[in-house]
Structures are given as structure tokens and as C-alpha cells.
Amino acid sequence: MSAAPPNPVFEKTDRHRRDAADGDDVRTVKTDAADSAAPGPWARLAGNPRAMLLIAAVLVAIVSAALTGSGAWPADLTVDVRSPLDDLNRWLVDNRTTHPLFLYFLLHISNSAESSVDGVFSVLESLGFIGVTVAAVLIAWYAGGAGLRRRALRTAATALATFAVIGLLGMWEPAMETLALMIVAVAVAALVGALLGLAAGLSDRCQRVLRPVFDTMQVLPAFSYLLPFVLLFDIGIPSVFVATVIYAAPPMARLTALGLRGADAAALEASASLGASSWQRLVTARLPLARKQMLLGLNQTIMMCLSMVVLASMIGAGGLGDEIFTALSTVDVGLALPAGIAVVLLAIWLDRTTAAAGEQLEDPAAGHRPKWWVLWPGIVAAVAGGAVFGAVIGRKEWPEAWTVAISEPVNTVVDWIERELGSGVPVLGGTLTWSEGFANYVINPVRDALLATPWWALLLVAGVLALRTGWKAVVTVVLSLAAIGAMGLWDRSLDTLSQVLAALVVTLLLGFGVGILAARVERVERVIRPVLDIMQTMPQFIYLIPVIALFSGGRTAAVAAAVVYALPAVVRITTQGIRQIDPSALEAARSLGAGTGQQLRQVQLPLARPALQLAVNQGVVLVLAIVVIGGMIGGGALGVDVVRGLAKGDLGLGMTAGIAIVCLGLLLDRISQPSAAAKERALS
Amino acid sequence: MTHSKRIRTTLVAGVGALGMLALSACAAETESKSASDEITLTVPSWVGARANAEVAKVIMEQELDVKVELQQLDEPVAFDALNNGKADAILEDWGGSPKKEKLYVEDKKTIVKGGDLGVVGHIGWFVPKYYADANPEVTDAKNLNKFAKDFKSANSGDQGEFLGAAPSYTTYDEHLVKNLKLDLKIKETGNEAAQIKEIQQKYRDKQPFITYWWDPQWLNADIDLVEVKLPAYEEGCNVPETATDCAYANTPLQKYLNADFAKDGGDAAEFIKNFKWSTEAQNEVAKAIAKDKKSGPDAAEAWVKANKSTWEAWLPKK
Known part of the structure; x- marks a missing residue:
């Protein structure tokens, strides 16, 4: 039986068997196809000092968070940047015409x-x-x-x-x-x-x-x-x-x-x-x-x-x-x-x-x-x-x-959707219920965890995460976070960060899912491509309006808008990354009898890793852009400070929040950045 | 060779386009627009104020033959726009930026007062009537801490949630909460529409909530809110802002004009100075826009058609 040429039935049973057994043969496929040595997971980890360091840093963060329970940036390490900015503001207004x-x-x-x-x-x-x-x-x-x-x-x-x-x-x-x-x-x-x-x-x-x-x-x-x-x-x-x-x-x-x-x-x-x-x-x-x-x-x-x-x-x-x-x-x-x-x-x-x-x-x-x-x-x-x-x-x-x-x-259609889908949908609950649930069970825990972690532990984790990209990135990341703290915007920035992370998780789950599907099924790609084209050209603003109707104002609405905005880029990069894999690697895996899931897990995803990383990086940047605009629809945190600064012409408030957003952007980008070589490859 | 030819083509095209730009730019500079045949009104983000502007636009375009441009600008930056002449008039100001008002009206004299709009603004804290009926004590700010837990949300942790004002609105809520030692956390609703949406949703489900709210506001015709009594307003109790521990003062809403426009604006300036209507009238138009989702011009036209006697008095005497 095992010598028979692969046929659908065989492939199916074969996949089930392999899935059930966490197996050596699976790794064989990977070795052959991806052409890389793969020792056991623990050995691999031990051989990778950066990963060990990261785990150590995360452990330190968790333990210290559990012990102290509050990680606010110490008040004596803050610098008053608002007063000089307010002075500058006044000077500008007074002298603008003279x-x-x-x-x-x-x-x-x-x-x-x-x-x-x-x-x-x-x-x-x-x-x-x-x-x-x-x-x-x-x-x-x-x-x-x-x-x-x-x-x-x-x-x-x-x-x-x-x-x-x-x-x-x-x-x-x-x-x-x-x-x-x-x-x-x-x-x-x-x-x-x-x-x-x-x-x-x-x-x-x-x-x-x-x-x-x-x-x-x-x-x-x-x-x-x-x-x-x-x-x-x-x-x-x-x-x-x-x-x-x-x-x-x-x-x-x-x-x-x-x-x-x-x-x-x-x-x-x-x-x-x-x-x-x-x-x-x-x-x-x-x-x-x-x-x-x-x-x-x-x-x-x-x-x-x-x-x-x-x-x-x-x-x-x-x-x-x-x-x-x-x-x-x-x-x-x-x-x-x-x-x-x-x-x-x-x-x-x-x-x-x-x-x-x-x-x-x-x-x-x-x-x-x-x-x-x-x-x-x-x-x-x-x-x-x-x-x-x-x-x-x-x-x-x-x-x-x-x-x-x-x-x-x-508007008639929107009203109907809002009325019918808001709440009280049997089993599913409705969009408002989800909104509340998402805030309670996703955004809040992330925010609480971030706020509970001592500031120095967060700096440590961020620094270690950036190590992969290089020493310059470590310096940038640590300085950015420190600047946020020094401006006295620690809590507000972590609030924004929690929304970004929540949105990122959803974006990546959906984006990778759809991207993989589109890469494997031609028809899906044909259907979604024009949709993606249009979604990518929509200006950021537009997404805010329907989400208020669906999710009511608040952080969930901001997150939803961010997900919708960042999704097309993530889907597209994922699809391209998977498509670009050397077909011979996939062919080799197939000839060894790897099932669909295995091909994906053992060949396509590992080989597409640079592209996926680029997708993460793009996703982070896009998500941040919308989460801050989400301040206009109740997202609060840094975004609303910028809006208020703009609306009231308050440089001290708006500018510090703006700088904090920039710092967050740098931090997130440097942490998620693929190495330069990977970037070029994925973009070409 | 084709390369260079194509470059030349592009160059020629580019130079041509730039030349056209330059020419037209010069043309635009030489013709100075007379203030009285085209004016710009600022429109802040709340619907009531949009009603003023839309009605003024319809009447001025129909009766005075003045082209009116409406520009969406928040209350504080509208003062800047009036100062530098990018806009000509504010129709509704709630006194939310006293510093700018002083700078431009008193010191620089680039903006002049345009008189009352005729509407008196009132800001306060409100709870829904169904909740106040069940808990009569809630209507006094002194007792608010007892009820704070009822207002809890995913956002506010252990504290009660207070639905705050949009970023550009006049508010001391942050200082009030602190100075009155209230167990409330302000939700930054981001804009008026988001706040209204949330209130409508909570009201429909009969949930308790407490919110920054104001009158005139078209939604007041649809929902029943009860004001929470804050310590009485006294002259100076909100100076400096951070020390505020009293209720908001009633504000007769004001109009402002760019100084040059007020002087040389002719009929248009005259009309804006005369523009004065009632809270009910404003609400009628605002509701048509916000609730019935009519377009601004449609809503304004309907009102203008039905209320000729009111607005005829605003027209400049011939």
C-alpha cells in the first residue's frame, strides 16, 4: 500500500495518520523540502541564544508584573515638555503675522x-x-x-x-x-x-x-x-x-x-x-x-x-x-x-x-x-x-x-443593519455584544498586563525583541519607550499600544487565513483581488464611519477600523509570499506524500517566512495609523489627545501625543522589521 | 534615440503644464474677490451649528445673491480662520476658547462681535429619566459616588463611566470629577455623533448612563434626560479652569465676524448681524439633518420655505 502512487484517498488517510502522530517522518519532509537541518525543538532553542534571552526577558517581565502589580513610569523621571511647547505655541500665535x-x-x-x-x-x-x-x-x-x-x-x-x-x-x-x-x-x-x-x-x-x-x-x-x-x-x-x-x-x-x-x-x-x-x-x-x-x-x-x-x-x-x-x-x-x-x-x-x-x-x-x-x-x-x-x-x-x-x-440599509445586528441576534449575540466582549476579554487584559509590567521590564523585553534586527534597532526601541515615559505619557501610550496589539492579532489571524486560502485556491484570489484593490485605495477616514454604526463608539470600533484598513496589505503580501515559493520544493514535498496541511505547515509557511514577517511589519504600521485616528470615534488614549490638540490649537497636548505616537511607531516597526535582505526579496 | 525623444516630450508637456499653472496663478492673484459676493462661514462639528449655517447659506444665496462657502472647522480653530481672513463669520460660539477670544477680539481687534444668535446654550450632566425615576437621589452630584458602580463599563474598570464631550467642546468635566472627588472615569467619545449613538443605544436598552450633555440639541426631542445638580455656578468659580467645582454657566450663543468683513461686507455682513432665531427653530432644522438624514441644503430649504416671516426681518433694509 505504501508503495502505491499517491491518490486522493491515500493522501487523505495519510494526512490523518500524520496529523495524529507527531512524527519524525513529518520532519523528514521538511528536511528534504526546506533543505535545512532541524534538530529537536529544545535543542534548537538552546542553540539560539536570542530566543533564550527573549524567554528570560519575558519571564522577568511576568514575574515582576505579578510581584509589583503596577509598572507606572516613575514621576521623578519625567520631564516637563508641555510648558515649553505651550510657550512656543503662544509665541507662534502672537508673532505669526509680524x-x-x-x-x-x-x-x-x-x-x-x-x-x-x-x-x-x-x-x-x-x-x-x-x-x-x-x-x-x-x-x-x-x-x-x-x-x-x-x-x-x-x-x-x-x-x-x-x-x-x-x-x-x-x-x-x-x-x-x-x-x-x-x-x-x-x-x-x-x-x-x-x-x-x-x-x-x-x-x-x-x-x-x-x-x-x-x-x-x-x-x-x-x-x-x-x-x-x-x-x-x-x-x-x-x-x-x-x-x-x-x-x-x-x-x-x-x-x-x-x-x-x-x-x-x-x-x-x-x-x-x-x-x-x-x-x-x-x-x-x-x-x-x-x-x-x-x-x-x-x-x-x-x-x-x-x-x-x-x-x-x-x-x-x-x-x-x-x-x-x-x-x-x-x-x-x-x-x-x-x-x-x-x-x-x-x-x-x-x-x-x-x-x-x-x-x-x-x-x-x-x-x-x-x-x-x-x-x-x-x-x-x-x-x-x-x-x-x-x-x-x-x-x-x-x-x-x-x-x-x-x-x-x-441610510435605510444601514439603519436596518444597525437595528437588526446590534444586539439580540440568537446565539451570535450581535455586534454590540461582541464589541463589549472584545473590549472585556481581549483589549482589557492586554492593557492591564502592559500596565502591570514594571517599566524597566517592558524596556528590557522591547530591547531583546529588537535584538534580531540589530543593535541600532535596540537603541532606537529603548530610547523611544523611554521618551514616552519621560514625557509622562506612559499610561496613555500603553493604552494605545494595547489597542494596536489587539488589532494586530485579529488582522494577522484573518490576513494569514485569507492570504493562504487565496494563495492555494485560484478562484478565491480572483474574487478578492478587486476587493483588495478598492479597499487599499479607500482613505483612512472612511472606515471610521460604518464601524461606529456597528460597534458603537469606543476602542473596539477603533480596532475594527484598523483591522479593515490593514487587512488588504497583509492578505496581499501573504498571498504573494506563498505564491513565490520555489515550486520544486513544493513538488518535492508532494512527491513524498505530504498532505495539504503538511505542505502548508512544513514547506510553504517556513519558506514564505520573510514575506510573512513583512506582512506583520506592514500590518503593524497600518494598524497604528488607524488606531490613533480612532481617537475620533472613542478610541481615547493618544489619538484623542492629538484630535484635542488640533481642535483646540493646543501644541503642548497635541504635540507630545504626536511624538509619543511616532515613538510607538518606531518601536513597533523596529521590533517587527524583517532583516534587510528579506525585505528586498519580498518586495521584488 | 527614442529615449531622448520621449524625455523631450515629457519635458515639453511638463513645462507647458507648469506654465499654465503659473499663468493661472497670476490670474488668480490679480482678481481680488469682493467680500460681499462670496463669503465663508465656519461650521463646527455639532449639528445645531450646522443648521444655522445651512439656513444662512440658503437665504443669502436666494435673496442676496451671495455665494456662501461652508467650511467645517472646530470652534477654537474657527477663531484663527476668522483672524486671518480665511473665513468671514462664526454663527455660533459657546465661549469655549476665552484665550483666543481675548487675543483676537480685544488685543488684535481682527475679529468683532456679531451679537446674540438668539439661542441660549446650557451645558450640564444628565442621566436618563427612567434611571432618575428609579433612583431619585442620583440627581444630586453629592450622591453620585453611591451610583457610580451602575455606570461601570468595559472601559472604566471599577469606576463609573461618564460619557465625555467631543474633543473640541467646552468642558471642565475632568476637573469637576477631580475637584468633587467623584468615582467616575471619563470616556473620551471622540465626536458628537459617537456620543449620540452611544446614548441612543443605551437609551433603547434602558441602561443607566451619565453624560455630558447640552441644550439646544435636537435629540432632546426624542429622549428624556434629567439634569444632575452640580454645585451652583458663581462668577469666577471656573477660574482657573483646573479649580472648577461648579456647574456650567448658561451661555447666550454668540456670533463673530472678521473685522474687515464686518466693515466692508455690505449686505452679507448686515444679514449675519441680523441673523437671530430660536432654539426651537434651530432644533427643527438640526433634527431634519441628523435624525431624518436630510442633506443640509434640503433641510434648510424646507425651513426657509415655511418660515418666511421669521427670516424676512434679517434681510438688510433696502
Whole structure:
């Protein structure tokens, strides 16, 4: 029997047998397939000093927590940072209109930002809805390669659908406000990013200085740095603009540098041997070779701009974000949805257009595009024609009769869900009951445990956890935690941390589950992929609204929003990681008779470990971003301090909380970071 | 060679776009907008205040031909926006940022008072009537500690949970709890809607709760809350804030205008100074927005249609 070729029946019984017996043969499969030595678990542990150290640290933490029962940061180790910040705040408010720093520097930034956004908006307005739609469609068509090929027509159709639906939903004007701000912010962010990327790509010293800055920027929740800009630039477009540029420039810079550094040595050599000067080499060889990465960077920059522009409605960005913000203050899903759809459509349009431009670069048949001096005047003429046509027939604004009100039916559905699923569902209990249960049995125990652990034990555990990533990480982690304590935000930060951990556990359980399923079953992946695409483009804000309706305000609601937000990235990375495994390893395991579960446990998961670790890392960063925004829906802790600081213009309160969030971000990122090599592999 | 050509194409396109930007930017700078044909009103996050703004917008756009922009800004930052001219008027202020008010109105004189809105605001602590009926003693703050355990939640540990105000609202609750030595923990509800949702859910299930609450508030027409008596308000009992141990004062809600707008704003400024309505009227519009989920403009239009006699008095005399 055992010699028979594997057939389904055999495989099934075989799996059961193996599952039941914790066995040597299982390990054999692993050894063969994963090609790594595997001694017994205890021996392996003993051979790994870091793991022993971690266990020791955790034991110390548990014992000390049990003995002391309270681990508050000692009061005499805190530093008063709020009073100097409050003084600074007062100085800023008093001097904002008179001090030379503002008059000769910041005010210029502020005015140019404001006037260029206004300018773009008035251009869009004067083009009218017909002109704007024509322009969007033609640009998409051009990016797709022009002509009548499928890609060009498809991107053009996406653009047309986007603008038509935005108009139909009655979101035309706010969408144009958002678009105007986007155009200016993206242009500047891409320019700044490209310049920084050039510096980092061409000079090793710049690279050494800039790299850690970009790394840190990536883990900062956008929310935490709105406040300083509000104080410098006041509420309104300039603050939004500066915050957005700073938020969105790093990916462009990072990918530009990557592209410049990754250029094919042979091509450069060839160019040098032809006698090109270094400037010529940059312009004719290195930059063109880096184009693909730069476009990818532009794509990411655009997406980040969009998400920031929506979030920044809190500091007066206006546009679609404002609609969503208003909806949040009345928990009006019906009002939020059209604006949310509009944002998602804009994101899809921008994403597809830049992606098409990227594919176009790859496409060898791309040369057939008509000459630019035919094409561009043609496009400009068509747009002008559209604008004039609109003006002639007197339709510049989207006609009101052409809008469809979806908010009422949506609200009816939401009301029903809230009423029926809130509580009293037989057996299951209902969402409100779950919410309470989750707070009681998951978040509270985590928080209590964290609060009960002495501060020095937490520092110890965090430090040991970071050891895996390197000594620098240990220093960063310990300093971050100490900074939190020194600012007197120990308890509040641990409250936030407990929510992050609770959300992370749920995200990973769901994300790995769905990710594995999608990696193994083609059909599942096909179904969820578009869903993930859309979920990833949704701005952070939108998730807050439905969760209040379902879970009532509070920490569970914040956690739920965070899970929903972080899930797509985790699922995607997991799926990719598992898919990318060398098929021969899997084949080998299969030929040895490993069942589905075994293949997964013994081959796929171990080999996909770098990807899974990256998923954890991404998950942590995304979860933190939302948990702090959750302060707006009752999540409390650091998030609500930032909101209060923003709302009351209180720098002392908002800024310290913001710094604490940044510290938490650094801490979580460094602890969960995969090694550099693993990161590169998983991203490629 | 195609590379360089494409780069040139991109460059030309980029320069063209930038040029357009620059041109339009200049164009935008040269045309100064006259304050009276386009104005911006700040809208804080509570629904009552949105009702003011939506109604003002509808009337001004219909009758005065003034385009009105509504910008969602919280109470304290609205003062900053008025100060620098990014917004022209606040229609409802609860006196929650006395420092900014002093700075801009008295010291810098960039903001001027616009008179009463006609609505008197009252903030206090409230419990639901069904609970107060069963436990009459709860309505005095002195006895609150006896009932604190009834308000316990997953969030508050051994203490009672107090549903707190949204971050931007005027509140001394934190100091009150401390100074009156109450066994309560404040839940930071995050925004008004979240607080309302929670109150509605608790009310429906007849659970006990205690909350920061205020009038005018449209929800008061739907639910019956009883005020908890705090030590009586006396002039100066909330100065400094941290020493507050008394009830909130009644606040006649105020309007504020940007100083330049007040002077040169013409009909629009005149209208805003005249705008004055009752608590009932505000609640009617607010309820249409928040409970019936009508859009702001729809709710305002319905009210405007039905109450011509009220708002005709606000229009500037010709």
C-alpha cells in the first residue's frame, strides 16, 4: 500500500495518520523540502541564544508584573515638555503675522501654495465639466499609448467612467477642489522627491543621511504631524499642502534613488566608453534606465497625496475630505458614501493612468505613438473645444438634474443593519455584544498586563525583541519607550499600544487565513483581488464611519477600523509570499506524500517566512495609523489627545501625543522589521 | 534615440503644464474677490451649528445673491480662520476658547462681535429619566459616588463611566470629577455623533448612563434626560479652569465676524448681524439633518420655505 502512487484517498488517510502522530517522518519532509537541518525543538532553542534571552526577558517581565502589580513610569523621571511647547505655541500665535521668519519665508510658501491651488481650481472651473472630462480621458488615453490599442482605450474608458460617476453622485465640485489640491501637491511632491532621490542615488553620503529619514517617515502616522503645520501655516490650504508634500515625497525619492543605483553597469560602461560626460551619462543613460522605478514612485506618491488630502480635511483642506469629515460628525453613512466612492474612483483613475504609462515604457511596440507635436496640440485643442462647447451651451457646472441621490437608500440599509445586528441576534449575540466582549476579554487584559509590567521590564523585553534586527534597532526601541515615559505619557501610550496589539492579532489571524486560502485556491484570489484593490485605495477616514454604526463608539470600533484598513496589505503580501515559493520544493514535498496541511505547515509557511514577517511589519504600521485616528470615534488614549490638540490649537497636548505616537511607531516597526535582505526579496 | 525623444516630450508637456499653472496663478492673484459676493462661514462639528449655517447659506444665496462657502472647522480653530481672513463669520460660539477670544477680539481687534444668535446654550450632566425615576437621589452630584458602580463599563474598570464631550467642546468635566472627588472615569467619545449613538443605544436598552450633555440639541426631542445638580455656578468659580467645582454657566450663543468683513461686507455682513432665531427653530432644522438624514441644503430649504416671516426681518433694509 505504501508503495502505491499517491491518490486522493491515500493522501487523505495519510494526512490523518500524520496529523495524529507527531512524527519524525513529518520532519523528514521538511528536511528534504526546506533543505535545512532541524534538530529537536529544545535543542534548537538552546542553540539560539536570542530566543533564550527573549524567554528570560519575558519571564522577568511576568514575574515582576505579578510581584509589583503596577509598572507606572516613575514621576521623578519625567520631564516637563508641555510648558515649553505651550510657550512656543503662544509665541507662534502672537508673532505669526509680524516676525520676519513668517514674513519673508513661511508666508511666501503659504501664499504660493494658496494661489497655485486657487489657480488650478479656477482653470478646472473654467474648463467646465466637459472640458475636464475630455482632458482626463485624453491624458489617460495618451498614457495608455494613444492610438486604438486596447490599453489606451481601457485607461481612457476608466477616466470617462470615473468622471461621469463623480458627476452623477453630485460630487463634482468637491472632487474638483480635491483634484486642484492634488495636482499642485503631486507636482511639488514629485519634484522634491525626485531631487532628493537624485541626491541619494548619486551620492553615497546623501544616501547614508537620507535613508534613515525616509525609513522613519514611512512609519509615521500621517495624523501625528498635522498639528505643527497648523501652527506654522495656520489652518487651511498651506498647512495641508506642506503636510501632504512631506508625507508623499519619500516614496518618489526612495524609488528614484533605487532606480539610479540599480542601473545596469554594462549600459553605463558603454555610455562612458563612448566618451559621455557624467552629466550626459546621467541624462542619457541613468535617468532613462531609472524611469520605471520613478514611475512606480510617482504612482505611490499620488496615492499618498490622495489619502493625505482627504485626512487633512481636519485642518481645512476642503473638497471630498470635507464631505467625509462632515459625515463622520453625524455618522451619516449615506452622506459619506458618495464622497468615498468619488475618492476611490479618483484613485483608480490616477493609478491606472500611471500604471499604463509604466507598462507603455515596457512595451516594445510603443514607438507607434503619433508624433508629440501632432498629439499635444490635438489634445489641447480637444480640451479647449470641450470647454468652449460647455460654455456655449451654458453647462459649465455639472447639471443638478443629472445627479442620483443614493444617500437615502444607503441610510435605510444601514439603519436596518444597525437595528437588526446590534444586539439580540440568537446565539451570535450581535455586534454590540461582541464589541463589549472584545473590549472585556481581549483589549482589557492586554492593557492591564502592559500596565502591570514594571517599566524597566517592558524596556528590557522591547530591547531583546529588537535584538534580531540589530543593535541600532535596540537603541532606537529603548530610547523611544523611554521618551514616552519621560514625557509622562506612559499610561496613555500603553493604552494605545494595547489597542494596536489587539488589532494586530485579529488582522494577522484573518490576513494569514485569507492570504493562504487565496494563495492555494485560484478562484478565491480572483474574487478578492478587486476587493483588495478598492479597499487599499479607500482613505483612512472612511472606515471610521460604518464601524461606529456597528460597534458603537469606543476602542473596539477603533480596532475594527484598523483591522479593515490593514487587512488588504497583509492578505496581499501573504498571498504573494506563498505564491513565490520555489515550486520544486513544493513538488518535492508532494512527491513524498505530504498532505495539504503538511505542505502548508512544513514547506510553504517556513519558506514564505520573510514575506510573512513583512506582512506583520506592514500590518503593524497600518494598524497604528488607524488606531490613533480612532481617537475620533472613542478610541481615547493618544489619538484623542492629538484630535484635542488640533481642535483646540493646543501644541503642548497635541504635540507630545504626536511624538509619543511616532515613538510607538518606531518601536513597533523596529521590533517587527524583517532583516534587510528579506525585505528586498519580498518586495521584488 | 527614442529615449531622448520621449524625455523631450515629457519635458515639453511638463513645462507647458507648469506654465499654465503659473499663468493661472497670476490670474488668480490679480482678481481680488469682493467680500460681499462670496463669503465663508465656519461650521463646527455639532449639528445645531450646522443648521444655522445651512439656513444662512440658503437665504443669502436666494435673496442676496451671495455665494456662501461652508467650511467645517472646530470652534477654537474657527477663531484663527476668522483672524486671518480665511473665513468671514462664526454663527455660533459657546465661549469655549476665552484665550483666543481675548487675543483676537480685544488685543488684535481682527475679529468683532456679531451679537446674540438668539439661542441660549446650557451645558450640564444628565442621566436618563427612567434611571432618575428609579433612583431619585442620583440627581444630586453629592450622591453620585453611591451610583457610580451602575455606570461601570468595559472601559472604566471599577469606576463609573461618564460619557465625555467631543474633543473640541467646552468642558471642565475632568476637573469637576477631580475637584468633587467623584468615582467616575471619563470616556473620551471622540465626536458628537459617537456620543449620540452611544446614548441612543443605551437609551433603547434602558441602561443607566451619565453624560455630558447640552441644550439646544435636537435629540432632546426624542429622549428624556434629567439634569444632575452640580454645585451652583458663581462668577469666577471656573477660574482657573483646573479649580472648577461648579456647574456650567448658561451661555447666550454668540456670533463673530472678521473685522474687515464686518466693515466692508455690505449686505452679507448686515444679514449675519441680523441673523437671530430660536432654539426651537434651530432644533427643527438640526433634527431634519441628523435624525431624518436630510442633506443640509434640503433641510434648510424646507425651513426657509415655511418660515418666511421669521427670516424676512434679517434681510438688510433696502
